[in-house]
Amino acid sequence: MFTAKDLKGYYLMKNNDFAYNKSYSDGYPMGAIKKLTRYDNGVVSSLYICFRFNAFVNTVFMEHYFESGLHNREIEKYAQEGARNHGLLNIGIIDFFNTKISIPNTDEQTKIANFLSSFDKKIEAEKEILIQYQSQKKYFLQNLFI
Structure with a gap:
């Protein structure tokens, strides 16, 4: 603000x-x-x-x-x-x-924007999965030598 x-x-x-x-x-x-x-x-x-x-x-x-x-x-x-x-x-x-x-014309712009935005959403989802895997790996490594 x-x-x-x-x-x-x-x-x-x-x-x-x-x-x-x-x-x-x-x-x-x-x-x-x-x-x-x-x-x-x-x-x-x-x-x-x-x-x-x-x-x-x-x-x-x-x-x-x-x-x-x-x-x-x-x-x-x-x-x-x-x-x-x-x-x-x-x-x-x-x-x-x-x-x-x-x-390009408006219809093509919309199609391209939707296509590229779907990739952005997929990338974000994959990043979240990667963070979860990294967290899991850290947990396993910390508990490996207990």
């Missing part, structure tokens, strides 16, 4: 809005684009570029698209590292919105 009364310098986001973090990190060499999903509203610094799609774009599809890194080549055309080498990419709002995104 955000409690500050002065929101100058911040953007108010709504559920399903996206924010582009221009800082690069492991797995995100051109920064990360993430969708607000956990909350109805959110607040981010004005250092982020925030946006939302119209009704003809499946936001779950776009989540997968951005997570895949497909958009990095487009961002690379415009982004340059700041002079201080501090990990913040220098890309303006206009340049960011001039990057191109090639997406």
